[in-house]
Amino acid sequence: MRRSLLFVLLVTLLFSCTEDGNEVIANSQIELENACTAENPLAIGWMQDLKKELHCGEFSCEVSIIKSKYEGETVFYIQMTDPLCYGFDEITLYSCTGKKIESFTIEESREFVNSPGREIEEIFICND
DSSP, X not given: OHHHHHHHHHHHHXXXXXXXXXXXXHHHHHHHTOTTTOSSGGGSHHHHHHHHTTOTTSSXXXXXXXXXXXXXXXXXXXXXXXXXSOOOOOOEEEOTTSOEEEEOOHHHHHHHHTOTTOOOEEEEEEOO
16 A cells, blocks of 8 residues: 555656746756857767867867857858868858758868858967
């Protein structure tokens, strides 16, 4: 009898939690991982992973993490920024929370980088 009562109480407790409570926790976690609002965006987990993709020190060309806009949304991406290493790679755009927004081909990357009036901010430079 006690086991049945305990089981019913546990089930009731589990189902009494609302999704709204879970969303608040999830949303606050997203805010903690938001590179657009963070004091130090480079300290955020997903941004640390992006920095690791640069393989700093392994190549002679300067590579950067860039902050810019795409279709009205703030985005981050990796780009070779060394004027002596002219070339384009396929660019992947990430939202402020690290979600992949768009992946460009080399030609689309060239068009994106060279689009007129686009403001950029280098937030990290590797092999400087």
